[in-house]
Amino acid sequence: MPHAPGHRADRPTLRDVAKRAAVSAMTVTRVLRDDPRVLPGTRERVLAAVAELGYRPNTVARSLRLGRGSGLVGLVVTNLANPFYSRLALGVDSVVGPHGLKTVIGNTRQDLDVERELVADLVGRRVDGIIAVPAGTDQRHLAAAVAQGVPVVCASRPPAGFEADHVLVDDFGGAREATERLLALGHRRIGFLGPPAAVYTSTERLRGYRAALEAAGLPATDDVISQGQQDIATAERAAAGLLALPAPPTALFCSNNRNTIGAFRAVSAAGGDTALAGFDDFELADSLGLPLTIQAYDSDELGREAGRLLTDRMRNAPAAGGAPRRTVVPTRAVQYGTPRPARATGGSGTAPA
Template identity: 75%
Template sequence: MPGPHAARGGQPTLRDVAERAGVSAMTASRVLRDDPQVLPATRERVRAAAAELGYRPNEVARSLRLGRGTGLVGLVVTNLANPFYSRLALGVDSVVARDGLKTVIGNTGQDPDAERTLVADLVARRVDGIIAVPAGTDQRHLAQAAADGVPVVLASRPPEGFAADCVLVDDFGGARDATERLLDRGHRRIGFLGSPPAVHTGTERLRGFTAALASAGLTAEPRHIRQGQTEPHQATRAAAEILALPDPPTALFCSNNRNTIGAFRAIRSSGTDIALAGFDDFELADALGLALTLVAYDSDELGRAAGRLLLDRLHDPRRTARQIVVPTSLVEYGG
């Protein structure tokens, strides 16, 4: 006869399994922990009862009773709509899963307050570690999590105000190389579409862009620069504003895939013939019918590197913080 929880239609308990099998709760627990000392007939009876009731052990509670973590890794990202973050998550999960850990993802929407709340919630839930793409430069909540004993690894942006493992992309070098490619093709008026100024990647990519111009004896024109776009529709509007100027640029460099997609739409709508370059390769870039130079890198490797850094930190909490930089390359698509 089913136990009280099963009879009410709730989640069956270990006691329900024990009653169904006709054994004590301790014996049922020993069976489900694969204790070899339990008699085979008893083991079969308990397992059959668990299967009939649909019993699933609470692994989190069991781990905490044994003094272990929850077996969960928190991945904090800023924009789940961006395919970059899905690749990052796949890379993280492919590595931590080998250690029996599972990845839970939280989205902050580029909101520092939401990030603080999410990190606090992950710490309260006793995750084994946190991999975060910070929304801004105020990282005191991440520093506090690390001080409280939760290993923290940063991805795509470096730590501010505390020591932590991090994995970055060569943002400066990639942007400089793409801008130099446009300069080599004769462009002297080049516009820039980028992320909010507080975002490390956008700042570094703007720095690489302006450094390439400076090396060619040029200065970035403020009226040709727009920052703050996080979604394609915002980038489309920003690009349209630049293209409508009396002296529009002959080329645009975009600091991420969302801005590149938005700029492409503006170029197509305007009917202008303008060169386009951007950071982040993306699906269907080769099918746009436009000459396109993209800065490519392995976003899965960014996640894998972050996962490896976290596992190393879990196995050796006292080791020196490390920084890994993922290299970039240029990819050309013909129009």
């Protein structure tokens, strides 16, 4: 008599997956560990067998092999309203999920005190590891988690005051390239919009913006730089303020998607021809009706790499004294619409004819 669905006897084993995919049990294990040495065709065959059989790893046994045993990974982010973090979470989960681990997400709202409480709570719940987007440079609570044996990986922002694996975006290089593209269109007075200066990505992108202007022999004047905007509404107000200056910028570089959308609204309301460049791609960017240059990157890959670094540390916990690893995700320019060159009026904000 067949067992009811879900009965232990009906659960497929790792050997069942291996038989279905015509590979060894070790190969199945390597695929589930996201081992880069597995050939793409073999990986697809194994994952197809996993899906067909409904295989689920033994969470307890796998967690014990990985290190601690709760089966949970903490993901600490700063702003769940930003679509970037949903993509980051999907990337993390796509790697840790096959290890039988579940992702628990905590939102800090860019508040360091909230982050401290979240990390303490995760450690208290005996999570197997933590992936954190730190809210600031005071990261003693993350260092304390490491000291208690919890592997920590920093994503998007580097560790400060302690050593940990981390994966970053090429914030400096991407911002410099985006600003250089505006300069190549003849813009000479370019505004900057970004999150608070305490945010690592904002600081690095401002540094890239300044570097591009300096290389072009132009000053980065404070009157066209606005930092502190964390949502679309405040970004719109900040952009409107720059556009209302006696000598407004002819172009705006926005250092994240929240600021880009806010700037778009301000430019649309003003009815001008201010050029826009932004960092972070977002849905419907191609439907805004204004020319827009975006410095894009694979935020899913950022999450996947963070997941790989974490599971590797968990797997090798007894020998976890190795040097911390740093990965940088590259950016690329994406153009929506026809680029908007500066008007050749010879004024302070544009290139002369």
